[in-house]
Amino acid sequence: MGRRRSLADLSYSLVIGTLAALALLIIVAPVVIVLTTSFTEGRSLKFPPTGFSLQWYEALFDASKSRQIHRAVYNSLEVAAWSTGFGILFGSMASLGLARNRHRLARVADGLFMSPLVLPGLTFGLAALMYFTLIGLRPSLNLIIAGHMIVTVPFIIRTTSASISQLDPALNDSSQSLGASWFYTMRRVTLPLIAPGIFAGAFLAFMASIDNVPVSLFLSTARTDMLPIRMWGMMESTLDPRIAAVSGVLITVAFLLMLIMEWTVGLTGRMRE
Amino acid sequence: MLVGVSFFNDDKITQPGFGQWAKFLGDPFSYKVIVDTMMLGVKTVCATVLIGYPLALVYLDASPRLQKVLIFIIVMPLLLSVVVRTFAWIVVLGREGVVNTLLMQLGIISEPLRLLQTELGLVISLTQIEMPLLLLPLISVMSRLDGNLRDASAALGASRWRTLFKVTVPLSMPGLVAGCLLVFASSTTAFISQTVIGGVRLIYLPLLIWQQSLVVFNWPFAAVVSLTLLVSVLTVVSALSYLGRRSGGYVHG
Numbered sequence: 001m002g003r004r005r006s007l008a009d010l011s012y013s014l015v016i017g018t019l020a021a022l023a024l025l026i027i028v029a030p031v032v033i034v035l036t037t038s039f040t041e042g043r044s045l046k047f048p049p050t051g052f053s054l055q056w057y058e059a060l061f062d063a064s065k066s067r068q069i070h071r072a073v074y075n076s077l078e079v080a081a082w083s084t085g086f087g088i089l090f091g092s093m094a095s096l097g098l099a100r101n102r103h104r105l106a107r108v109a110d111g112l113f114m115s116p117l118v119l120p121g122l123t124f125g126l127a128a129l130m131y132f133t134l135i136g137l138r139p140s141l142n143l144i145i146a147g148h149m150i151v152t153v154p155f156i157i158r159t160t161s162a163s164i165s166q167l168d169p170a171l172n173d174s175s176q177s178l179g180a181s182w183f184y185t186m187r188r189v190t191l192p193l194i195a196p197g198i199f200a201g202a203f204l205a206f207m208a209s210i211d212n213v214p215v216s217l218f219l220s221t222a223r224t225d226m227l228p229i230r231m232w233g234m235m236e237s238t239l240d241p242r243i244a245a246v247s248g249v250l251i252t253v254a255f256l257l258m259l260i261m262e263w264t265v266g267l268t269g270r271m272r273e
Numbered sequence: 274m275l276v277g278v279s280f281f282n283d284d285k286i287t288q289p290g291f292g293q294w295a296k297f298l299g300d301p302f303s304y305k306v307i308v309d310t311m312m313l314g315v316k317t318v319c320a321t322v323l324i325g326y327p328l329a330l331v332y333l334d335a336s337p338r339l340q341k342v343l344i345f346i347i348v349m350p351l352l353l354s355v356v357v358r359t360f361a362w363i364v365v366l367g368r369e370g371v372v373n374t375l376l377m378q379l380g381i382i383s384e385p386l387r388l389l390q391t392e393l394g395l396v397i398s399l400t401q402i403e404m405p406l407l408l409l410p411l412i413s414v415m416s417r418l419d420g421n422l423r424d425a426s427a428a429l430g431a432s433r434w435r436t437l438f439k440v441t442v443p444l445s446m447p448g449l450v451a452g453c454l455l456v457f458a459s460s461t462t463a464f465i466s467q468t469v470i471g472g473v474r475l476i477y478l479p480l481l482i483w484q485q486s487l488v489v490f491n492w493p494f495a496a497v498v499s500l501t502l503l504v505s506v507l508t509v510v511s512a513l514s515y516l517g518r519r520s521g522g523y524v525h526g
Contacts, residue, residue: 008432008433008434009432009433011434012432012433012434012437013433015327016327016330016331017327017331019323019324019326019327019328020324020327020328020330020331022324023324023325023327023328023404024328024346026324026397026400026401026404027346027347027349027350027401027404028346029365029371030358030361030362030364030365030401031349031350031353031358031361033361033364033365033371034357034360034361034364037364120458120461120462120479120499120502120503120506121462122462122464122479122482122483122499122502123462123482123499123500123502123503126482126486126495126496126499127499129486130492130496207352210354211354211355211356213355213356213464213465214462214464217464217483217487218486218487227354228354228355228356228465231354231356231357231360232356232465232468232469235356235359235360235363235469236468236469243360244360244364246357247354247357247360247361250353250354250357251353251357254349254352254353255349257352258345258348258349258352262345
């Protein structure tokens with residue numbers, strides 16, 4: 001236990017600690033700064049903000065001033081709700097079908113379902129646009145829903161499959177040996193046990209749909225404007241401080257949702273698996 | 274589908290041919306854009322690992338209570354829209370942003386620095402935006418490591434640095450590689466962040482795809498660029514995961 005040893009350990013704590021603190025700062029600071037800036041009194045996005053006012057929130061919630069934003073929000077919510085709804089149906093069926101299936105075709109299907117997570121979303125968005133146009137469909141909200149479902153369903157499949165793999169097969173066997181039908185077993189044993197997994201996945205899919213840019217970018221039109229695309233437009237043209245207000249609302253909603261999910265299904269624990 | 278469309282000469286998709294491929298591959302500008310896009314991914318991965326890995330180490334040593342808080346902070350940005358996170362960085366890096374105000378008040382600089390529309394600003398922003406993608410797989414692998422191995426290393430007289438590089442890093446390699454893959458794939462295709470923070474002066478493949486398909490309406494060319502992006506990302510990703518598997522074998526063998 002010489003002096004060099006403790007010096008080396010000290011430098012370790014110092015370097016690792018500093019870098020980790022920097023990482024935390026980089027993660028948290030921008031969010032805090034946007035929240036504070038959204039309450040600015042001025043017309044520009046300066047930091048520190050000058051004065052305190054709710055004017056940008058008022059402008060945001062004013063139906064006549066921010067009609068475009070409101071419509072984009074409704075479109076986004078509608079698309080997210082439908083694509084998540086269908087996603088739950090297809091996603092949980094796919095995971096139940098693929099679970100414990102060691103067939104080669106099942107492995108291929110598994111990879112296929114997961115591919116939207118790795119492949120560049122833009123490539124998929126462009127391909128979807130070309131495909132829909134060439135078979136003669138006009139861009140509409142339904143097409144966006146279909147497109148979103150394809151890119152968000154992997155989240156549901158992943159968390160549901162994780163739940164299924166933790167399921168004790170003996171439970172199903174005992175249910176069946178006690179005379180329950182396949183359907184009854186599914187309804188009373190399997191589904192209740194994997195429900196938290198499906199729920200967590202649905203939550204992630206919903207958020208991913210709200211946040212989706214690549215697919216919406218190619219499939220949305222002026223009539224079917226989506227929130228992220230709308231916000232992107234607002235950022236590209238002028239730096240409208242209403243974006244800060246929108247961000248403030250989204251940050252608050254995300255924070256609340258996260259607390260709720262943490263309490264109900266233990267979301268973070270699931271994501272670490 | 275994309276492959277099919279890419280083999281048409283004109284933007285009305287009537288004449289089949291290799292014209293668009295020749296146009297793209299014959300232009301030195303295309304190579305610059307490809308290299309720039311890949312380098313952006315590499316730089317973001319490096320920056321993310323440099324500060325993300327230490328954070329994972331701190332997480333590993335933290336008490337269960339602190340771990341809960343940390344994981345909450347790490348996951349939180351993931352649920353926040355990419356657009357919001359990008360916007361946050363505009364506020365931070367802008368001419369009247371936090372960084373410039375702070376540096377000017379401290380008297381370090383007299384003129385505001387140009388941080389937006391530079392690659393540096395873009396890499397900093399992407400580091401935050403993609404950080405959860407690195408940390409989640411990394412932490413999941415790290416928390417499954419046998420803590421006794423690190424204790425044993427310390428008990429045998431290794432310094433903490435030596436333990437880190439000889440024990441912890443090699444054992445957490447699968448998580449690290451998985452995280453790097455996600456960060457790379459995501460940062461090279463982060464269209465919103467690239468256009469808003471990078472501006473029109475920094476051109477990457479996603480911007481080119483968007484311009485060609487939705488501004489110029491040259492779909493075949495957009496298809497060519499899009500396939501290029503797909504192939505380049507997949508090449509790097511499979512190369513990395515091959516290296517990851519090899520290093521995994523080295524640890525266990």
